[in-house]
Each structure stands twice: as C-alpha cells, then as structure tokens.
Amino acid sequence: MTDRAVLPPVLVMGVSGSGKTTIGEAVAVALAERGQPTTFVDADDLHPAANKEKMRRGIPLTDEDRWPWLDACAARIVAVEATGSRCVMANSALRRVYRDRLRASVPDLVIAFLDGSHALIAERQAHRHHEFMPPSLLDSQFATLERPQPDEAAVAVSIAGPVDDTVTAILAALEVTSG
Template sequence: MSDRTVPPPVLVMGVSGSGKSTVGEALARALADRGEPAEFVDADALHPAANKEKMRQGTPLTDEDRWPWLDACAARIAEVQATGKRCVMANSALKRVYRDRLRVTAPDLVIAYLDGSRDLIAERQSHRHHEYMPNSLLDSQFATLERPQADEAAASVSIHGSVDETVAAILAALPSVTSD
C-alpha cells in the first residue's frame, strides 16, 4: 500500500460449520498473495476456558459470557491492524450487538457473511469434529443469527461452492463494502 494506510479489518462471520476458519485463513493468504499484508485470527482461540467448557457441554453461551470474549477479539483486531497488516478474523458474531461491540474498536470493520442453508451446514458438520462446539448447538446458532443489515459494511457470500470460490466472491465484494 503506497499510502501506508491499513485496509479495514475483515470479519468472516456465520454459524458454526459455515467455514469461517477455513475461509478466513484462505482469504488472508489470498490477500497476501496479491501484495496486501494480512493476518488471520481465529476468534475461537480467544474464548476463555469457561466459555469453551460451557459449549463443550452443549450449553449455548449467553451475552454475558460473550462480552469479555468480544472485547478480547476487538483488542486483537486493533493489535493486528497496528502492525500494518489487515486483520482477517473468523468470528461467529451472530448478533448485531456483537458486531457493534467489535466496531467500537474497529469502526471500519467490513463483514463477509458466510451464507448457507441449515441442511448444507449440518451435512458439513457431520464430517468434522470441533474441539468444543457440538453439532447439537447448530439450531441455537441459527436461532441467534441476525444477518447483517443494509447499514453494515457487509457482503453476503454463498458457501455452496468451493473454498476458492467463496474467497474469490469475498475478494470481489470487498471494494463495494469498503470506503477505501
């Protein structure tokens, strides 16, 4: 970047099993491959042990459980951005208030919402094992989901294709959802 400004952070969001981590890592690599320094952060790694244990037991987190985690996520975004790299974060951010909480620290946050049917995501989840997110929580994820609204800098991206196709769709959408 010739003006040395860091592009807005990208939040790769969606329900569990939508591919946030896989797509987020691939997106950060694709950005780096085109000469834009980017760092991938998996928000799951920032959950406190108590949250992980609660989910492992099949209990959905409450908003009160999420606030400190979201604050840690926002701080991590700011840390990455301060290094001159674009932060690409995988984070469910299912509710508008969660995304708003991240925007307190990262007001220029852009969102790539990974959109897929419950049937597709359930099928994908049946082939994976997550450390602490049992498949039994999928319905609570969809019940909690508030899709990004028109006033959020967001692009809805279908996950029905390959990871490469999903990343290409995000890259194509980024210019239209940023104010760069």
C-alpha cells in the first residue's frame, strides 16, 4: 500500500451532471479495497435548505450562498481525515476561489476534475433526476467553471468513457497501485 502522504484527501469536482457522485463513490470503494480506510462525502448533502430551494427554482447560487457551504465542506473533510479515514468528496468547486477556500483548511487536497463537453453532460442530465439541480442550470455551471490550473494539484480526467476508465485514471494520478 502506498504511504498516506501520497494519498491526500481527494476532491472530485466538475459541473452538475459530470458524474461527481458516481465517480467519487467508485474512487472511495477502490481505495477501501486497497486497504485504505476511506469515507465518501457528497457535498450536496451539506447545502443548507435555502441553497437547495434556490437551485430547485432554477436560480444559480451566488458566492455569498456558497461561502458557508464551502466552509462546511472543508470542516467535513478535516473531520473525516481526523478519524484516520481518507476523505473523497464530490463537490462542484467550479471556481478557483472556491477550491482555494477549501485548501485554506485542507492544504494537501488533490483535485480530480471531471472533464466533459457541454453536449455530453447535457445528454447525461437528460437521463437523470437530481433532487434540486435542474438541467436548466447547466449553462450557468459552465459559465462559472474555471478549469483547475497546474499549480492546484489537480488532474483533469475525461468522462467520455466508462466509469471504470475515469476511476482508473484518478487512481493512477493518486499513485495507487492495484497490487
């Protein structure tokens, strides 16, 4: 098993419909299968009711809506890591300042950016139901998205193929071996 220092907490990020929950859960399972205690956290579960209602009505969140939520997300990562479990969190983290806010509390956070075209994600959204994130917000998600930069300890992973391919690419980036 690779040393803990090589396995920092992981943020699986991308626009709504990119597969953050599916991929994040699969990464957490794969790490656990390799003997790394791992906890998956879906940041959507940490949104306050007011944020969920706003999105349900098709209204994009503002930065002011997001700051307390991001702080709750960072606190959850820190709490999970304090138990000795690896944290894998699904979180949109669309802007650099959002990722910076998380890294203020979790400096070793590694980012797996789920990279896909607008057309691919729109097609996937057409075949799913989300509790409070309607497909009508996809354009605002892409308008807000700031792709992670090289200095952000991030890897961009294509979501065009099967889930297993995306998970394998993330695990390779985390230097996790199958042995």
